Every structure is written in structure tokens, then in C-alpha cells.
Amino acid sequence: MGLPELPNAEKGKVVLRFAPNPNGPLSFGHARGIVINGSYAEKFDGELILRFDDTDTSVKPPLIEAYQQIPKEAEWLLGFPPHRIVIASDRMEHYYEHAEKMLSNNFGYVCTCSAESFRELRVAKTECPCRNQDSDFNMELWGKMLDGTFKPGDAVVRVKTGMELKNPALRDWPALRMQDTETNPHPRKEIGSKYRVWPLLDFQSAVEDHLQGVTHIIRGKDLMDSTRKQTLLYKHFGWDYPDTMYWGRVKVHEWGGFSTSQMRRDIEAGLFEGWDDPRLPTISALKNRGITSEALRQFWIELGVTQKDISVPLATLYSHNTKQIDDDAPRISFIRNPVKLQISGEHQNSVTTSVHPNHESMGTRTFDVSNHTVLIEKEDINKPKLRLKEFADFDLEGNSAKFVSQPRSDKRPIVHWISETDSHEAKLIYPENGEILTIDGVLENHDYKSGTMVQIERIGYGILIDNSTIMFTHD
RNA sequence: GCUCGUGUGGUGUAGCUAGGUCCAUCAUAGUGGGUUUUCAUCCCGCCGACCCGGGUUCGAAUCCCGGCACGAGCACCA
Structure with missing residues (x-):
């Protein structure tokens, strides 16, 4: 019941990982990754690695607060802290080392073609001139990447996979590129402008998974081609690729999709109060609204690990939540109008x-x-x-x-x-259609602490924000 | 365009690898009823599905072929 069998799983020897980009705190969708990977780690008495894939400083710049917040949210969701935390930006020397190995063993090369011209070569299944450089020359060019002779866009390191491959996504894919970290420094102070050359996800993730001894990768099916790219890289290094499972895309009826980058823009534009604004599909918002971690866990486990793209109603989550909170929720009387x-x-x-x-x-x-x-x-x-x-x-x-x-x-x-005589003025607040609405009323006097989940008679469940404010959770 | 993946009731999900025990599981939603001095909780009933078309077979949700639909990748993002 629940999760499907994990292939080749040996008790005590399972290592899984969840690797978000720390460009914002965790959202509803991230919870799936934490819950599924974490549940398998727990089930097999193994380990869960929380890894920050923070290797992009301009397109998806990391949010410094997220490095603190994500581990806390992960622990809240799991009921235990992740066994290891790995920050990619702390591990640059390992990526460099493997890049050099790749160049010196001639299964990688420094490519100085422009992105546009390589795109044409990729469609035409044609090898680029850089492909046949000898390793000494590649190392020389690599040096020019590192010392800044090359500028961002001038050169990338590619993995030799074959330009004739059927799947265009796999053809000599890029492993490392340069970033202008003077104008866009890494937000972690200790990293800042220290590096010009940065690994791309497929390379960084592949190398790190091997170094950490990851045995199983469970992730979204949008990363299927990543698996294929990385498997080719693993062959070059002589490594075995972990067992892999995928889940499909998830939408929520009431929210549609959710993008961390978009939320970040909206918050910065003042559309929302912050990451825990009750209108947002973030973990912190759900927690503040009175959704329990157990409900979230059950919700995601029930969906399992299928590759179907699905759209789920919040009612299912609410139903799990009701079962969690009802026995402990004191009944309280709130009179609207x-x-x-x-x-x-x-x-x-x-x-x-x-x-x-x-x-x-x-x-x-x-x-x-x-x-x-x-x-x-x-x-x-x-x-x-x-x-x-x-x-x-x-x-x-x-x-x-x-x-x-x-x-x-x-x-x-x-x-x-x-x-x-036993009541005081109070308000009930609830998010609806992108707004936060308020109903004024009177609330039964009580001495429950903020954060207590209550069952509001004839109305539904809510969480006490303070003595005279209730946030409606669901009915 | 190329490549990959997915299609079971309103929404999810089990079953599909090793075809019959599936007139298809469970949950959620809806609906009807019971308990209850909440429109809560709890309990019971009902509703409702194998994308389409061929083929193999005594027999197909399960195997094969062909469609169709939807989604993803083809980024010097993750």
C-alpha cells in the first residue's frame, strides 16, 4: 500500500537525495520530492541528502534566506532532519577536478562555438571543429576559462557523447560554462565572485550523486533526458548510474501551476506579503494556514510515483488534514455578522x-x-x-x-x-481568488494559544492567529 | 521537426512485468441514509472508468501493431 517497490533496495544501504534550487523557500510541489525520497530513506533505514543546486547566479539566483529555511521546512515535512546537507557551491573543486579528468582523458572538450552555431550543428548532427582538439590544447583553453581570458559566452566544456545520437538533447551536451560573477555575484558571501566557471545541472548533479554514493534517484520526468545524458557521462567515468524513478507533472485545480521564480517576482513587486502569504502555495503558507505535515505526507504518498501528469483538487489534501486535526481541535463558537x-x-x-x-x-x-x-x-x-x-x-x-x-x-x-458576556469582537480571515477576505464577528472567549487548530462550529476548521483572529483552514 | 514519456470512473490510485480468480481495488468528490443538541467527526448505501481501431488467444485493462490525445526534453536554467 502506498509507495511502489524501490528496485534493488537493500536495507541500510539506500541513499536518496532531494535537490532543490534555493531560489526561494519550498513550495507545495517540492514537498513531493521531500516526502517521497524521505519516505524511502526512512523505510529502508537509509539516508536522505538535501542538496542545494545553487550553480546559477543570473537566471535563477539563489535566495540567501533559503539556505536556512529549506532545511527547517524539510525537517518539518519529514519529521526528521535530512541526514546530510550538501551545497553545490561549496563543492566547486570537485567539479573542476572531474572536468579536468574529462578533458585529459579526452571524453570532454572546450568548445568555443557560439550557442547559436552549436545549435545548428546539433540539428545537423555535425561535429564542431573543437571536438577533435587534443587534450593538451583543451587543458590550455580550460586554463583560459579559469583565468578569465575567456568571457562568459566564449567557451563551454562539453561532454563527448556523439553528434549522431538519435535524441538531439543528448548530443555533446554542455557540462560547464562561465558566468559573470562580478556583476552577478553568488549571494553566499563566502562564494561571491570567487568562481568564473560553473558546472551546469546535468554535470554537477551527476558528479555529486556519484561522490555522495546516491543509490536511487526519484525526480520529475522532465529530467528523463538528464538521466540519459548523465548515464553517458557515467560510462565515460566508468561509474554505474543509480536506479531511477520519475513522477509526472502536478497541477492543483485551485492554483494551476506554481513557479518559484514567478512567486519571487510577485513578492518583490509587493503583490504578496511574503513567502508565507496564505494565498501562496508555499510550505510556509500552508503550515501557517493549519495544514499539518502528516496530511502533506499522506497526500503525496497516496499519489505515489506515477509518470502521469495530474491535476488534483485541494479537497483531497483537506480531507487528510481533517483526519489529522479533528480529534484535537477544540470546538469554538464564532458568530459571523x-x-x-x-x-x-x-x-x-x-x-x-x-x-x-x-x-x-x-x-x-x-x-x-x-x-x-x-x-x-x-x-x-x-x-x-x-x-x-x-x-x-x-x-x-x-x-x-x-x-x-x-x-x-x-x-x-x-x-x-x-x-x-462570554465573547469578544473578532475576525475570520480567508484567502480567496487571490485576495484575503475578512468576516467580522464575535468569538467565544478562550485562552488557547496562537497556532491552535480549532473547529469553528457550523463553519469549519481554522487556526488561531491571535486571541481575536482566526485564519480559516478548510471546511 | 527530432527524441522521450503517459493514457483506468468528476479527481487521484490499485491491477498491467509472468493474459483468465477483474461483471476491475481503494481514496476523494457527489448523492441518499444512520449516529450526533455543529453544515464537525464517525458509520452505512448509491453513483461512476479500462483513449480509439485492428490483431494474437478458448479468453486481454493486461501481449502485438496502427491511430489519436496530452505532457516533457532538444538552454552557456534548475
Whole structure:
């Protein structure tokens, strides 16, 4: 049940990795990588590596805060910290070393063709002139990359895979290129402008996976050609490629796709409060909205590791979340758009009810109604006969209500309410259609801490932001 | 264009490698009902699917061929 079998997995010898670009904190989609890889690591008593693939300083520049935040979010999601953390920008000498090995053993070369002209050669299945340079000359050119004689765009290191390969994506693919780290320094201070030559993902990832002893790679199927490229590189080095599995693309009905780069632009443009803005599909936003890590784990494990492109409704996630939180969520009364109701007759002076109907141990709550005033939702005042939940049946006339009986006397609708003396003004906030909406009302007095998940009677689940603010989670 | 991948109910998912035990599993959604002094939780019922067309076979969701649809890669991004 749940995850498919992991091929060639030996207990205690499994090493997996999750390698995000730290160009922002984790989003909903990243959670899949963490949860799936982490679950296998846990299941086989193996290791999970969290690796920062931070080798691009201009197209997807790393966000410095992410280096701190991602490990925390990963731990929250997993329930345990990643066993190893690897930062690519700390490992440059290893990539250089392997690049040099590639050049000296002649399965790589420094290519000085422009990107455009190489593109034409690739389509035409034609070898470029640089391909047949001897290794001494390649090492010389490599030196010019390193010392800055060459500028970004002048030269790249390519892997010799074959220009006649059927799949155009695999033909002599680029392994390292130059970046202008003077104008675009790496955001990590200790790296900054230290390097001009940077590995590209396929090379960096392949070398690092080998150095770390990764046994299994589970990633998106958009990286299938990466596997093929990297397998060719592994053959050159005489290494065995890890076992690989893929998952398809995921969309969420309510959100569509999600791009970290786009979110970053929107946040910087002031469209959102920050990465944990409740409208955003980030892990921090979901956490703040009251989604539990266990719900996220179950959600992703249930989807499994299929290569189908899917679009899932949030309702599935919410359903998992409900199961996680309901038993612990105290019931609380929040009256939207409250109206006063004067009650008269032989009713009792106080009402005691349970904090959770299924768990007596959670205690009781008591409301004082001796001043004959309660608040109910505006929508409920139109009901001529109603029952105040746990209290008594009343007949209404305008804003007055006459006591009928304490036990239920008929099947009149039951509504939630709160006594005037046991409540305070409060608001319920919820994200909808890219906006954050607010409903004003009154909330039952309580002494729950911020962050407590509550079940708002007749409304749904929410998380307390502060004493008088509830963020709606889901119904 | 070339290359690769995927197609099971509204949404996901099991089954497909070794064809029959599948009039196709489970979850979620929807719907009806029960419990309940919440439109919560819990329980029960119902609804609803093998992309299309050929072929192999006594027998195909499962194998073969051909379509079609969708997605991805072909970046000096990850």
C-alpha cells in the first residue's frame, strides 16, 4: 500500500537525495520530492541528502534566506532532519577536478562555438571543429576559462557523447560554462565572485550523486533526458548510474501551476506579503494556514510515483488534514455578522457544553446567559423557531425570543450562538481568488494559544492567529 | 521537426512485468441514509472508468501493431 517497490533496495544501504534550487523557500510541489525520497530513506533505514543546486547566479539566483529555511521546512515535512546537507557551491573543486579528468582523458572538450552555431550543428548532427582538439590544447583553453581570458559566452566544456545520437538533447551536451560573477555575484558571501566557471545541472548533479554514493534517484520526468545524458557521462567515468524513478507533472485545480521564480517576482513587486502569504502555495503558507505535515505526507504518498501528469483538487489534501486535526481541535463558537437576541422566559442562567463532543477529557465551557442576551448569526434571525445549540428551544419575533423548552420539543433547526458576556469582537480571515477576505464577528472567549487548530462550529476548521483572529483552514 | 514519456470512473490510485480468480481495488468528490443538541467527526448505501481501431488467444485493462490525445526534453536554467 502506498509507495511502489524501490528496485534493488537493500536495507541500510539506500541513499536518496532531494535537490532543490534555493531560489526561494519550498513550495507545495517540492514537498513531493521531500516526502517521497524521505519516505524511502526512512523505510529502508537509509539516508536522505538535501542538496542545494545553487550553480546559477543570473537566471535563477539563489535566495540567501533559503539556505536556512529549506532545511527547517524539510525537517518539518519529514519529521526528521535530512541526514546530510550538501551545497553545490561549496563543492566547486570537485567539479573542476572531474572536468579536468574529462578533458585529459579526452571524453570532454572546450568548445568555443557560439550557442547559436552549436545549435545548428546539433540539428545537423555535425561535429564542431573543437571536438577533435587534443587534450593538451583543451587543458590550455580550460586554463583560459579559469583565468578569465575567456568571457562568459566564449567557451563551454562539453561532454563527448556523439553528434549522431538519435535524441538531439543528448548530443555533446554542455557540462560547464562561465558566468559573470562580478556583476552577478553568488549571494553566499563566502562564494561571491570567487568562481568564473560553473558546472551546469546535468554535470554537477551527476558528479555529486556519484561522490555522495546516491543509490536511487526519484525526480520529475522532465529530467528523463538528464538521466540519459548523465548515464553517458557515467560510462565515460566508468561509474554505474543509480536506479531511477520519475513522477509526472502536478497541477492543483485551485492554483494551476506554481513557479518559484514567478512567486519571487510577485513578492518583490509587493503583490504578496511574503513567502508565507496564505494565498501562496508555499510550505510556509500552508503550515501557517493549519495544514499539518502528516496530511502533506499522506497526500503525496497516496499519489505515489506515477509518470502521469495530474491535476488534483485541494479537497483531497483537506480531507487528510481533517483526519489529522479533528480529534484535537477544540470546538469554538464564532458568530459571523452577529445580531443580538433578547431571550425571555424560564430559561437557565448558564449553559455548559463540551469542548469536544467526542472527547470528554477535553473539558467543558460555560456561558452566562443571566443578562438574557445572546448573539446569533444574522442569517439565523429569520428562522421563526430555532434551537440554541446545547441550550433550549426558542420562538423568535424580531430580535426577541421566547423560551419554549430546554429539551428538544421538535425538529427546529439548531444554530450556534454565544452569550454577550462570554465573547469578544473578532475576525475570520480567508484567502480567496487571490485576495484575503475578512468576516467580522464575535468569538467565544478562550485562552488557547496562537497556532491552535480549532473547529469553528457550523463553519469549519481554522487556526488561531491571535486571541481575536482566526485564519480559516478548510471546511 | 527530432527524441522521450503517459493514457483506468468528476479527481487521484490499485491491477498491467509472468493474459483468465477483474461483471476491475481503494481514496476523494457527489448523492441518499444512520449516529450526533455543529453544515464537525464517525458509520452505512448509491453513483461512476479500462483513449480509439485492428490483431494474437478458448479468453486481454493486461501481449502485438496502427491511430489519436496530452505532457516533457532538444538552454552557456534548475
